Amino acid sequence: MPAKLSVNLNAIAMLRNRRDLPWPDVRHFGRLALLAGAHGLTVHPRPDQRHIRFSDLPVLRALIDDEFPGAEFNMEGYPGEDFLALCEAIEPDQVTLVPDDPAQATSDHGWDFAAHGDLLRGVVQRLKRKGLRVSLFADGDGEAGAIEKAKATGADRIELYTGPYGGCYDAPEKAEVQLDLLGRTADAAHALGMGVNGGHDLTVTNLPALARRIPYLAEVSIGHGLTADALEFGMAETVRRFRHACGEPV
Template identity: 55%
Template structure:
């Protein structure tokens, strides 16, 4: 079973275009969680172009009051502002990403050869405060041993190149094997596997079929694109069916 965490940044980006309270990301999160999503993901960037600290707090309140068995995953670069927020909001999982503030989206993982020491210090602090820690990682098998040295619980494998190869079966297969190799190397170091970026329903199915041990996928852009056609509830159900983690499975 692979858990689905619904990334709400796209909905917040749409809301912010007009500075109206809609779409209401708390309402959208509620729909996803009612359908059986394991949690929600946000990435509150410093420029607040999509989710903002206030959104993170509103989602924490939703989880505490209505879905206490689900998780809040907060992504971001580990500067002082971010670390203070995830501590105060009691993020269940903190996913550290190496983003420059100017980046449009996360598009590469950490260089563990260069940043292992810094990450080790951050991971130790976060784990001492009770957070599970995941590190955004390129699908590079050679770096997984270094990732494990940081003390992190998980790596989130960057699936952007795999997702971007949707129209080229040869490239898609090559990228999938690279992800599988990295996952195997991570698991050999006792790291659990998360995955995310540009995962469609079809791509998610192929990924999980090849790497069934994936603990969690975090999906936003493709999910909200599908929601324009199928609606939020039906789209979440489609992803959950692909993940094998619908409400019945969660209760089992």
């Protein structure tokens, strides 16, 4: 089954926030993405609200509940108390936990599962008591031992940090090396019964190879590259292009 596409709306929200105006409308673009066949929406509400605002969360949750009940809402963030309280209030279908410092521009590494195992176990248990699926951001470095520690937290999935792979857009040989590491990490998680998601710097060019190497890839969350393409092709056509790149008949 092809990986499901979740459209990350952060870049659209960041563009909106350049002015004290309500456009581009995050809800509107989320709706366009879902109408074009996206399987879900992703947001990363950071403490400074520099892109997604806390006020966007109930609006997007209602959009899915009222108009697209088969779609999923994925909230990602560092598991501080404020973020966890938001998750408990909004009840997304999936929570993706990332080890970001609040000041970071974007996610750029996975969890150190050995160092943060106790923290993550407690957070995972708390979220699962609310019936939420939990995914952990993981480096795609081929280390099976790290994934065993991720499994021990009780999380349902990992999300492969695909940034190093995406960064090889002009170096095919290096991309092959990164793809192999991602595949080995995914295989370790799959063998342990964990689901595998992916995200960061994925494009219509590099997605097909990733999907072939990891045929059980459950979901990809894509924002920057998808938003850049939407400036050229429009949101609906861009979603169709990314779905096709995932291997989905369009």
